[in-house]
Amino acid sequence: xxxxxxxxxxxxxxxxxxxxxxxxxxxxxxxxxxxxxxxxxxxxxxxxxxxxxxxxxxxxxxxxxxxxxxxxxxxxxxxxxxxxxxxxxxxxxxxxxxxxxxxxxxxxxxxxxxxxxxxxxxxxxxxxxxxxxxxxxxxxxxxxxxxxxxxxxxxxxxxxxxxxxxxxx
Amino acid sequence: xxxxxxxxxxxxxxxxxxxxxxxxxxxxxxxxxxxxxxxxxxxxxxxxxxxxxxxxxxxxxxxxxxxxxxxxxxxxxxxxxxxxxxxxxxxxxxxxxxxxxxxxxxxxxxxxxxxxxxxxxxxxxxxxxxxxxxxxxxxxxxxxxxxxxxxxxxxxxxxxxxxxxxxxxxxxxxxxxxxxxxxxxxxxxxxxxxxxxxxxxxxxxxxxxxxxxxxxxxxxxxxxxxxxxxxxxxxxxxxxxxxxxxxxxxxxxxxxxxxxxxxxxxxxxxxxxxxxxxxxxxxxxxxxxxxxxxxxxxxxxxxxxxxxxxxxxxxxxxxxxxxxxxxxxxxxxxxxxxxxxxxxxxxxxxxxxxxxxxxxxxxxxxxxxxxxxxxxxxxxxxxxxx
Numbered sequence: 301x302x303x304x305x306x307x308x309x310x311x312x313x314x315x316x317x318x319x320x321x322x323x324x325x326x327x328x329x330x331x332x333x334x335x336x337x338x339x340x341x342x343x344x345x346x347x348x349x350x351x352x353x354x355x356x357x358x359x360x361x362x363x364x365x366x367x368x369x370x371x372x373x374x375x376x377x378x379x380x381x382x383x384x385x386x387x388x389x390x391x392x393x394x395x396x397x398x399x400x401x402x403x404x405x406x407x408x409x410x411x412x413x414x415x416x417x418x419x420x421x422x423x424x425x426x427x428x429x430x431x432x433x434x435x436x437x438x439x440x441x442x443x444x445x446x447x448x449x450x451x452x453x454x455x456x457x458x459x460x461x462x463x464x465x466x467x468x469x
Numbered sequence: 470x471x472x473x474x475x476x477x478x479x480x481x482x483x484x485x486x487x488x489x490x491x492x493x494x495x496x497x498x499x500x501x502x503x504x505x506x507x508x509x510x511x512x513x514x515x516x517x518x519x520x521x522x523x524x525x526x527x528x529x530x531x532x533x534x535x536x537x538x539x540x541x542x543x544x545x546x547x548x549x550x551x552x553x554x555x556x557x558x559x560x561x562x563x564x565x566x567x568x569x570x571x572x573x574x575x576x577x578x579x580x581x582x583x584x585x586x587x588x589x590x591x592x593x594x595x596x597x598x599x600x601x602x603x604x605x606x607x608x609x610x611x612x613x614x615x616x617x618x619x620x621x622x623x624x625x626x627x628x629x630x631x632x633x634x635x636x637x638x639x640x641x642x643x644x645x646x647x648x649x650x651x652x653x654x655x656x657x658x659x660x661x662x663x664x665x666x667x668x669x670x671x672x673x674x675x676x677x678x679x680x681x682x683x684x685x686x687x688x689x690x691x692x693x694x695x696x697x698x699x700x701x702x703x704x705x706x707x708x709x710x711x712x713x714x715x716x717x718x719x720x721x722x723x724x725x726x727x728x729x730x731x732x733x734x735x736x737x738x739x740x741x742x743x744x745x746x747x748x749x750x751x752x753x754x755x756x757x758x759x760x761x762x763x764x765x766x767x768x769x770x771x772x773x774x775x776x777x778x779x780x781x782x783x784x785x786x787x788x789x790x791x792x793x794x795x796x797x798x799x800x801x802x803x804x805x806x807x808x809x810x811x812x813x814x815x816x817x818x819x820x821x822x823x824x825x826x827x828x829x830x831x832x833x834x835x836x837x838x839x840x841x842x843x844x845x846x847x848x849x850x851x852x853x854x855x
Contacts, residue, residue, distance in 0.1 A: 327579065327632055334625060354614045362621020362654075366647060369628050373644060427611060427671055 306346060312339040327372055334365040348424045473507060473606050474500035476779075504606045508595045512741055519740045520557045523798050525550070530802045567729035572635065575726065579633030584727065584734035586626035591738040594619045594745045599673045601758045601782035603775070612673040613661055616749060617654070620704060623742070624650050627713075627723055630735075634726035642722025645809055646713030650704055652816040657700035659824035663690040663831035664753040669851055673749075677757035681765050682850050687754040689834040693827035694754045696820055698796070701746035703816070705739060707797060709804040710812065747793035748786070755789045758782030 316339060319332030337360035344353035385393070434446050474497070481494045493499060521536065528535030536553025571580065597612040599605045609615050624647055631643015664686040668676040680686055687694050703710040714722040724735050751757060759765040759782070768778060807815065839847045 325576070327576070331579065331629070350609065350611050351614070354611045354618045357618040358614065358621055362618065362624060363651070366621075366624055366628065366651065369625075369632070370644070370647070373628070373632055373640065424610075428669070 302346075306343070309339050309342045309346070313343070327369070330365060330368045330372060333368065334361050337361045337365065350424075351427050351430060472608065473504040473604065476603065477503055508606060509592070512592065512595065515744060516737050516740045517557045517561065519744060519794065520560075520736075521554060522794075523740075523801075524556070525553075526795070526798045527802055530799070561733065564729055564733040569729040569731060572726050574635045576633045576635065579629045580726075581731075583626050583630035583633055584731045584738075586629065587623055588734045588738045588741075590619050590622035590626060591741040591745065593622070594742075597673055598745065598748045599677055599752055599757055600786055601779040602674075604758075604779050604783060605674060608672055608674045611671045613665055613671045613676075613753075616745070617658060617661075620650075620654065623704075623738075630727070631723040634723065636726055638725045639723050642713045642725070646706060646723060648809075649706070649710060649713065649812055649816075652813060653700040653703035653710075653820070656696050656816065656820035656824040657704060659821070659828055660690075660693040660697040660700060661749075661753060663693040663827050666828070666831050667835060667851070673752050673757070677752055677759055679851060680756040681759035685754065685756040685761060689831055690754060690827055692823055692830065694750065696824045696827060697750055697754070698746075698793070700816075700820060701750065702797060702800065703812070705742040705746055707739070707743060708801040709807050712806060712809055712812065743794060743797055744790065747790045747797065750793050751786060751789035755793075757789075758786040760785060 313336055316332045316336030320329045320336065323329040323332060337356060341353045341356040341361075344350075344356055433440070434442050437443050477500050478495050481491055486494070525535045534552070536556035538553060539556045539559045540552060540554035571577070594616055596606045597609050597615055599608065627646045627650070628643055631639050631641075631646070634640075634643075664676055665671055667686055667689070668679040670676060670679075676686075706713055712722075714724060724732055727735065760768075765782075768781065835851075
């Protein structure tokens with residue numbers, strides 16, 4: 301794994317994330333979010349998780365960013381509003397963010413992570429193995445979470461249809 | 470080994486070159502750049518040819534003659550079929566020399582980036598297209614899924630075009646186009662799942678290799694083939710699904726405010742996408758670069774040089790793709806334009822159930838095959854799909 305390439309992609313991720321938070325035009329913020337998702341997909345690709353990288357682009361960039369843009373485009377005047385935070389709120393927010401960042405970094409660096417050594421020769425997991433894991437019923441298998449996520453998505457879909465039809469009538 | 474870069478590496482290792490030049494040319498980055506250059510050159514010539522073909526076929530269907538005067542002089546006057554061969558080149562030069570007019574109130578970054586993203590997404594799809602055995606730029610293990618992901622990037626670009634143009638026609642056109650594209654992505658995914666299920670792999674080269682051993686996947690998946698062609702037409706905004714660019718309703722939809730080179734990029738991206746959809750349909754359903762009845766296996770066993778085998782495979786693949794391109798062009802002038810509510814109805818209520826039925830038929834076919842022909846033959850033909 302080439303460290304320089306990783307730093308370059310991480311720079312793009314950070315640039316996109318900063319663009320989301322600091323952008324005054326909400327459509328630009330949505331585009332920066334799509335850029336962040338794309339760069340994270342690149343990181344997944346570098347880690348030999350090809351399936352995850354492609355699914356990240358397909359779902360996050362192709363669906364979630366598009367839904368966000370739809371919401372922006374269909375809401376009147378949202379493009380002209382600029383999010384303003386009064387200065388009296390900005391300083392406590394900064395302090396809160398720095399405190400959280402310190403806490404998170406402390407937790408990450410003082411944890412002994414149980415990591416397996418990186419073996420580039422065997423790091424690639426094929427889609428077939430992923431499928432078998434998804435349908436596995438034994439201890440390491442993900443059948444139950446997989447089905448639960450499906451039920452959750454179904455509930456969300458039915459709820460959305462109900463909310464939308466109620467608004468029309 | 471798969472890939473143009475390996476082929477070029479083998480070529481450079483065989484040519485008598487000074488050592489320093491050989492070291493430079495066989496670097497991974499240089500090989501990748503050469504493969505990309507090859508693809509971009511191919512796309513340029515291809516799109517010129519396709520646009521001319523479309524204009525000729527549209528003309529002949531409408532009982533007129535199409536472009537006749539620009540081109541080699543021996544083809545000019547008497548020949549109805551091949552006249553005007555260089556018309557597209559002339560059009561391209563015209564578009565390049567036009568002034569790029571940017572309206573005052575547009576969101577400049579978004580406006581300029583949109584055609585770039587649409588064209589880039591279209592270009593990215595060529596990475597996994599299997600032109601021949603061992604002749605794709607990079608045969609990804611998740612090739613089919615990669616194509617779908619790249620299609621979603623096109624959606625993003627069109628939304629940017631619709632919003633960034635700051636015009637009501639563009640906004641409406643952009644919204645309609647995005648609604649159409651995301652509605653027809655799902656039947657397309659399910660239609661593609663039939664061949665993926667039968668081959669047991671997402672890699673396009675492997676799907677073609679399984680079709681080489683058994684029959685073309687169109688036979689159990691005929692419904693899926695039709696669904697894929699229809700959904701692909703909708704995905705690329707081709708008529709009869711060209712409401713977003715509807716000339717009579719929305720001026721020009723999301724490309725209203727674009728002129729010159731930017732318009733050319735959208736136009737080129739549309740034809741390039743049409744080729745990608747046809748190529749993917751040929752690879753998934755029509756057997757790609759392989760010929761039926763075991764001809765390809767005979768060719769492979771006959772010991773001809775691998776370059777010749779690859780070239781013949783590429784010719785077969787391009788022929789099949791051209792057939793599907795001709796079908797898409799034919800459909801353009803056969804059906805009237807679909808209205809936006811008809812479009813949504815059709816996508817969600819008709820195509821989606823049909824694509825589910827196709828997946829069911831493919832699964833039943835696989836199970837029946839295993840029962841009838843036994844496990845050993847099944848494993849041998851369908852590879853590691855057990």
